[in-house]
Amino acid sequence: MKNIGIFYWPIKGNVETVAKKIKEIYGADEVDIIDLSKAEPKHLFHYKNLILGCSTVGSESWEDATDDNVWYQFLHKMEDDKVDLNGKNLAIYGLGDQMRYPYNFVDGMERVFSHIVNHNINHIAQWPNEGLTFKESLALHDDKFRGLAIDLDNDEDEADATITKWVEMIKKEI
Ligand SMILES: Cc1cc2nc3c(=O)[nH]c(=O)nc-3n(C[C@H](O)[C@H](O)[C@H](O)COP(=O)(O)O)c2cc1C
Numbered sequence: 001m002k003n004i005g006i007f008y009w010p011i012k013g014n015v016e017t018v019a020k021k022i023k024e025i026y027g028a029d030e031v032d033i034i035d036l037s038k039a040e041p042k043h044l045f046h047y048k049n050l051i052l053g054c055s056t057v058g059s060e061s062w063e064d065a066t067d068d069n070v071w072y073q074f075l076h077k078m079e080d081d082k083v084d085l086n087g088k089n090l091a092i093y094g095l096g097d098q099m100r101y102p103y104n105f106v107d108g109m110e111r112v113f114s115h116i117v118n119h120n121i122n123h124i125a126q127w128p129n130e131g132l133t134f135k136e137s138l139a140l141h142d143d144k145f146r147g148l149a150i151d152l153d154n155d156e157d158e159a160d161a162t163i164t165k166w167v168e169m170i171k172k173e174i
Contacts, residue, residue: 003049006023014055052147
């Protein structure tokens with residue numbers, strides 16, 4: 001059993017870039033990265049610790065999400081299957097663009113989190129609200145994000161340092 005499974009979607013964009021970076025920083029032999037569109041809820045049980053990766057593309061609610069939204073489908077499958085993650089450590093990261101979408105920054109992270117939190121997880125690695133410029137985010141609670149809020153569109157130069165800091169946080173909490 002590998003230590004960490006990173007389940008992410010969409011593929012081929014910034015969410016995937018961050019998944020690969022986490023794997024590189026953490027150590028390839030400890031981490032698998034899994035395209036969510038090829039996964040089923042039972043695959044979550046292959047890992048002691050879980051990281052979920054998502055982005056915000058449009059500020060639509062789940063109710064308006066299109067059928068091709070893989071996170072929406074996966075989370076509903078988990079609900080149907082009554083998946084019990086039994087205290088597994090779970091961290092989440094979300095991509096967003098603070099300049100173009102300052103009122104909906106990384107909202108998608110909250111949408112995913114609001115489902116996964118119902119599956120008996122141990123939520124780790126919340127991210128402090130520091131160094132970002134935005135107005136509102138659904139994913140911000142008590143001045144902490146549900147997980148790593150990262151903006152590769154505007155802060156690419158800092159990305160490696162930011163991800164490294166988050167990985168250190170995860171290591172301390174698991
Ligand atoms: C049509 C569209 C809508 C977007 N809406 C939001 C948004 O509401 N909030 C936000 O923080 N970022 C928003 N973004 C920015 C993306 O989340 C950001 O570019 C992210 O890095 C995309 O990652 P991905 O290519 O892996 O999906 C939007 C991008 C696009 C193209």
